[in-house]
Amino acid sequence: xxxxxxxxxxxxxxxxxxxxxxxxxxxxxxxxxxxxxxxxxxxxxxxxxxxxxxxxxxxxxxxxxxxxxxxxxxxxxxxxxxxxxxxxxxxxxxxxxxxxxxxxxxxxxxxxxxxxxxxxxxxxxxxxxxxxxxxxxxxxxxxxxxxxxxxxxxxxxxxxxxxxxxxxxxxxxxxxxxxxxxxxxxxxxxxxxxxxxxxxxxxxxxxxxxxxxxxxxxxxxxxxxxxxxxxxxxxxxxxxxxxxxxxxxxxxxxxxxxxxxxxxxxxxxxxxxxxxxxxxxxxxxxxxxxxxxxxx
Amino acid sequence: xxxxxxxxxxxxxxxxxxxxxxxxxxxxxxxxxxxxxxxxxxxxxxxxxxxxxxxxxxxxxxxxxxxxxxxxxxxxxxxxxxxxxxxxxxxxxxxxxxxxxxxxxxxxxxxxxxxxxxxxxxxxxxxxxxxxxxxxxxxxxxxxxxxxxxxxxxxxxxxxxxxxxxxxxxxxxxxxxxxxxxxxxxxxxxxxxxxxxxxxxxxxxxxxxxxxxxxxxxxxxxxxxxxxxxxxxxxxxxxxxxxxxxxxxxxxxxxxxxxxxxxxxxxxxxxxxxxxxxxxxxxxxxxxxxxxxxxxxxxxxxxxxxxxxxx
Numbered sequence: 001x002x003x004x005x006x007x008x009x010x011x012x013x014x015x016x017x018x019x020x021x022x023x024x025x026x027x028x029x030x031x032x033x034x035x036x037x038x039x040x041x042x043x044x045x046x047x048x049x050x051x052x053x054x055x056x057x058x059x060x061x062x063x064x065x066x067x068x069x070x071x072x073x074x075x076x077x078x079x080x081x082x083x084x085x086x087x088x089x090x091x092x093x094x095x096x097x098x099x100x101x102x103x104x105x106x107x108x109x110x111x112x113x114x115x116x117x118x119x120x121x122x123x124x125x126x127x128x129x130x131x132x133x134x135x136x137x138x139x140x141x142x143x144x145x146x147x148x149x150x151x152x153x154x155x156x157x158x159x160x161x162x163x164x165x166x167x168x169x170x171x172x173x174x175x176x177x178x179x180x181x182x183x184x185x186x187x188x189x190x191x192x193x194x195x196x197x198x199x200x201x202x203x204x205x206x207x208x209x210x211x212x213x214x215x216x217x218x219x220x221x222x223x224x225x226x227x228x229x230x231x232x233x234x235x236x237x238x239x240x241x242x243x244x245x246x247x248x249x250x251x252x253x254x255x256x257x258x259x260x261x262x263x264x265x266x267x268x269x270x271x272x273x274x275x276x277x278x279x280x281x282x283x284x285x286x287x288x289x290x291x292x293x294x295x296x
Numbered sequence: 297x298x299x300x301x302x303x304x305x306x307x308x309x310x311x312x313x314x315x316x317x318x319x320x321x322x323x324x325x326x327x328x329x330x331x332x333x334x335x336x337x338x339x340x341x342x343x344x345x346x347x348x349x350x351x352x353x354x355x356x357x358x359x360x361x362x363x364x365x366x367x368x369x370x371x372x373x374x375x376x377x378x379x380x381x382x383x384x385x386x387x388x389x390x391x392x393x394x395x396x397x398x399x400x401x402x403x404x405x406x407x408x409x410x411x412x413x414x415x416x417x418x419x420x421x422x423x424x425x426x427x428x429x430x431x432x433x434x435x436x437x438x439x440x441x442x443x444x445x446x447x448x449x450x451x452x453x454x455x456x457x458x459x460x461x462x463x464x465x466x467x468x469x470x471x472x473x474x475x476x477x478x479x480x481x482x483x484x485x486x487x488x489x490x491x492x493x494x495x496x497x498x499x500x501x502x503x504x505x506x507x508x509x510x511x512x513x514x515x516x517x518x519x520x521x522x523x524x525x526x527x528x529x530x531x532x533x534x535x536x537x538x539x540x541x542x543x544x545x546x547x548x549x550x551x552x553x554x555x556x557x558x559x560x561x562x563x564x565x566x567x568x569x570x571x572x573x574x575x576x577x578x579x580x581x582x583x584x585x586x587x588x589x590x591x592x593x594x595x596x597x598x599x600x601x602x603x604x605x606x607x
Contacts, residue, residue, distance in 0.1 A: 133315050136588055140543035141561065141580055145573060148565040149326040225442045232444045233550055233562050248444060252551075255448070256456050266445045273440040281436075 027289070030282025037275050044091035055085040055242045067260050075260040077250060081242075087264040089242035093231075094272065097158045098223040102216055104162025105223075109169025110212070114200060116170070117177035131174060134167030140226060147235050157236060161223050172215050173208060180207050210287045217280030221273050228269050244269050308592075312585045319581050320371050323574050324364060376578070377571035381564070386575035390560060394579060397556035400548065401541055403472060404479035405534065412484045416491025416530065421499075421518060432492070439485035443544050447478040447551040475552040482544040483537055490533050494526035501525075528598060535591030539584050 023031060043050055058079040067075040074083040116127035146160045180186060186203050194202075230236030231245025239246065244265035251261035351357050358366075370376070376386040419428050419435075454461045454474060462471045498504055499522065507521050546558035553559065557576055564572035 129311060129314070133311060133318075136539055136584055137315070137319075138539040138542040138546075138580065138584065140546055141577060144546070144561060144565060145323065145577055146326060148568070148573065221440060225440075229442060229444060229547055233547065235562065235565060245444075248448060252448070255452055259452055259456070262448055262452070266448065269445060270437070270441050273442070274437055277436070277440045 027282050027285045029278050030286055033275050033278035033282055037279055040091060040272060040275065041095060043088060044095045047088050047092055050088045051082075051085040053082045053085055055081060055089040057081060066258070067263075074264040075258065077247070077254075077258070077261050083247070083261060083264045086242035086247055087244070087268050090244040090247065090265065090268060091272075093154070093237055093241065093243040094224055094227055094269075097154065097161060097227045098220050100155070100158030101161030101165055101223040101227075102220045104159060105165035105219060106169055106212070106216055108162070109166035110173050110205075110208075112166065113170040113173025114177050114204060116174045117181060118196060118200065128174060131167055131170045135171055139164040139167075140229060143226060143230060144233065144235055147230060152236060152238050154237075157227065157230065161226055165219050165223055165226075169212075169215055169219060172211060176208055176211050177204055180204050210283070210290075214280050214283045214287065217276055217283060221276035221280065224269070224273050224276060228265075305589075308585075308589055312582070315581055315585065316371075316578065317368075319577055320368070320574070321364075323570075323577065324367050327570055328360065328363075371578075376575040379564070379572045380569045381567055381572070386571040387578070390557065390572060390575040390579050393556050393560050394583075396554065397542075397545055397549070397558065400472075400475055400479060400554060400556060401538075401545055403476040404483070404541065404545075407476050407480040408484050408487060408534075411480065412487040412491065413527070413530075415484075416488040417495055417518070417523070417526075419488065420492035420495025420526070421522075432489075435485045435488050438481070439489070441481075442547075443478055443482040444547050444551060446481045447474070447548060450474050450478055451551070471552075475548050475554050478551065479541065479544050479548045482548075483534075483541060486537065487530060487533060491526055491530045494529050495522050498522040498525050528595070531598075532591070532595060535588065535595075538587045538591075542580060542584065 026034075058081050059076075065076045074087065076082055077086070112127055112131060116124050116131065119127075143160050143164045146163065147157065150156045150160060181204070183203075186199060189199050189203060190196075227236060228243065228245035228248070231241075231243045232249050233245075234249060236245055237243040247265040248262060248269075251258070251265070254261055356363065374387055378384060379386045379389050382389070415431070415435075419432055422428060451474065461473055495518075504517065504521050507517060512521070542558075545556065546561065548554065549556045549558035550562050557580060560572065561576045563569075564576065
């Protein structure tokens with residue numbers, strides 16, 4: 001047995017030079033998407049700086065104005081509110097809820113996936129069945145049902161989405177952990193009497209990190225779709241809240257008279273989801289590149 | 297052989313029972329945890345006497361555990377209570393809308409197959425050609441586009457601007473086109489990518505190389521050697537994505553006011569009609585289960601490699 005007993009990845013303290021080096025070595029898609037997603041988060045956090053006017057300011061004298069460079073850039077809606085400012089305000093709901101959901105879903109998924117893979121007996125059978133069942137059920141239908149009872153606030157929506165998105169994460173973590181726990185360094189550690197708990201934290205979790213990054217990006221994209229979908233159905237954020245789903249739903253009334261109402265939120269959703277998917281693919285490409293480098 | 301298959305079937309049925317039990321229990325607990333269910337059932341503006349009457353009529357004054365057993369007994373008897381909106385038994389009310397949803401999903405799968413299979417094969421056969429790269433970029437953008445955006449754009453173009461197609465309800469073949477296209481769009485990019493990757497993968501297999509070395513021409517290679525394997529895994533994706541398709545149907549039915557399970561679910565949630573919600577989720581769970589079961593059997597017949605494997 002060689003000196004395999006150290007974890008594959010050592011978590012380094014943050015250093016600017018290393019970060020720059022890592023950034024420059026990453027695939028182009030990863031660099032573009034991570035930068036852009038970072039910008040979107042900045043918009044979400046500091047949104048008042050980007051408003052043209054107050055997104056809640058309703059002026060019936062200005063209702064249904066078509067887009068113009070001098071006035072409302074993306075037009076105004078049925079209440080005379082500025083579509084551009086409302087799209088900006090929607091970033092906080094979408095990105096925020098999707099982040100909360102991904103973190104909670106990740107926590108549940110990782111816990112269940114590792115517990116299912118680490119135990120050999122009945123626990124594994126039961127847990128992997130639960131994961132299978134969870135994965136085979138349409139998550140939007142569960143989410144809609146839960147939301148109907150728990151309410152529609154920011155946290156309620158984030159937690160609901162977290163409670164429905166874990167099966168995919170759990171399945172991936174389960175499959176990956178099954179192979180990881182047979183690795184020599186994990187076996188060696190077990191023979192040396194390292195506890196399961198410690199082994200999971202020092203051997204399994206760090207090795208799972210690249211996979212988790214990829215899956216988190218894709219789950220994040222799915223939850224963006226789900227969050228806007230719930231609002232679109234009228235079951236997400238309270239009516240009148242500036243979220244993209246709500247705006248799309250409101251625009252249905254004015255499809256013939258004010259088609260621009262749809263444009264802003266639709267472009268924002270598609271762009272954000274595409275960026276998140278691109279991030280996932282970039283992370284995946286980086287991981288593949290690294291694993292071929294290692295095996296050579 | 298038969299014995300093993302019977303065993304597999306049993307384990308699937310047990311899975312279904314666990315699924316139905318857990319879904320029902322979660323719904324039961326959610327309704328009880330969220331406050332006074334009588335208050336929710338009575339709706340806004342009900343007088344205290346009405347709320348009290350509902351509480352007693354539904355047995356909400358009894359201890360929780362008794363309520364739970366009564367609830368489970370009713371579920372076993374397929375009795376979800378009456379819809380609060382139209383007083384019909386919830387389950388039969390929901391079942392009326394099942395064929396409509398099945399029609400929509402079936403049409404979407406057909407549409408999907410017609411579009412995605414040629415596109416996937418074309419992309420996979422020579423993945424590095426420039427024009428095929430353009431298509432694959434379009435496909436990956438389309439993959440991230442939610443179905444409500446696609447539906448609205450389709451309505452805008454074909455119903456509002458061109459005026460060719462109706463955008464509402466299930467009124468005849470003309471009205472089927474937009475909902476079907478919307479729902480198919482949600483799945484097609486995924487299918488195209490998997491198919492392309494599979495076709496590409498078969499070209500690296502030994503049997504493919506052997507056939508090529510024996511002088512098979514490109515068309516023969518594609519049709520006889522690449523396609524069967526690639527299609528098999530693509531159809532297995534279709535089966536696995538059925539749940540996803542139902543989530544999409546929820547939104548599609550809402551956009552196009554298509555009278556199906558999804559629309560009923562959204563409406564009954566908006567009306568706080570919990571018996572109907574429970575019946576709908578129950579029906580969806582059974583539907584997903586049976587589709588998965590049938591797909592499994594189909595694959596066992598289609599793929600000789602699976603016949604020996606368990607489950």
